[in-house]
Amino acid sequence: MSFLLIKNVDKSYEKGKPVLKDFSLELTKGKITSLIGESGSGKSTLLRIIAGTENKDSGVVSLAGENILGPKEKLVPGYDEIQLVYQDYKLFPNSTVSENIQRPLLQYDKEYRFQRLESILTLLGLQPFRDKLPKELSGGQQQKVAIGRALSLEPSLILLDEPFSSLDTIQRRELIYELKTMFQKLNITVLFVTHDLDDALQMSDSLIIIRKGKIVQSGDVESIFLKPKNLYSAKLFSHLNAIPETKNSYIRPSDVSLYKSSGLKTKVVDKQYLIHYNQLTVELANGHLWQIEDKKRFFEVGDQVFLKWEKGNEISF
Incomplete structure (x- = not known):
């Protein structure tokens, strides 16, 4: 009861x-x-x-x-x-x-x-x-x-x-x-x-x-x-990045891995120092902006960074 x-x-x-x-x-x-x-x-x-x-x-x-x-x-x-x-x-x-x-x-x-x-x-x-x-x-x-x-x-x-x-x-x-x-x-x-x-x-x-x-x-x-x-429920927990060439499919910044030479090619356009990582704003080839987490604080504004994520971590509606 x-x-x-x-x-x-x-x-x-x-x-x-x-x-x-x-x-x-x-x-x-x-x-x-x-x-x-x-x-x-x-x-x-x-x-x-x-x-x-x-x-x-x-x-x-x-x-x-x-x-x-x-x-x-x-x-x-x-x-x-x-x-x-x-x-x-x-x-x-x-x-x-x-x-x-x-x-x-x-x-x-x-x-x-x-x-x-x-x-x-x-x-x-x-x-x-x-x-x-x-x-x-x-x-x-x-x-x-x-x-x-x-x-x-x-x-x-x-x-x-x-x-x-x-x-x-x-x-x-x-x-x-x-x-x-x-x-x-x-x-x-x-x-x-x-x-x-x-x-x-x-x-x-x-x-x-x-x-x-x-x-x-x-x-x-x-x-x-x-x-x-x-x-709405998903966005309460974090920012969501819209995955190119998909319909209503997203990836969280925390699920994205950063590389120097392989993956989805982007360019760092902004960097913000946060407690546990640098929050990077990157621009994709289609002009869309993503937020990602640089936990090693390696990349700087103007750098190219390549992105990957594990299949199954996408959020779709």
């Missing part, structure tokens, strides 16, 4: 343009899943519908067999067992870390509030910052406080809406690893929404690709990478 079930959900706004179209999704309990798509693809709208803070036009959303109702159907929108964490944190600026985390627990017993607070502060490594205001914290620490506040109600489902978009690379990498480990330890179901593939790959092994309100592919990361169903 699915833990989170979304079936045939439709959503349009005032102008009638569909945001979600016949959208269906199932998540199992305790699994971390990344939902990736371009801006405007319906990701954030979907999270609000799941959380019960946005109305859907049709369809069903249920958690552990209980239907999730929208604001038009429920007097007080939202559910304690489903917590949505936003990219802009939404912390109370004049409240301390402890006060922000405890805020959802104001109606609970004082002893329980204290125990829950101490547990979360320890879990997230926020003990040294318990009396600080949000403005005194780094972006990563503020995001931890926002997640700590969400965890205070002991939810069974956490929804993360672009939570790392305002963090620098180092903060983001460290926080993703820490949170992934924590969520797995707590056995919490997580749906992580992002437009950044690197973040998605670091957070989970299960990927859902959404475009224009529809799922275009889902599954484990390796399967999607090796057998993308469409050009």
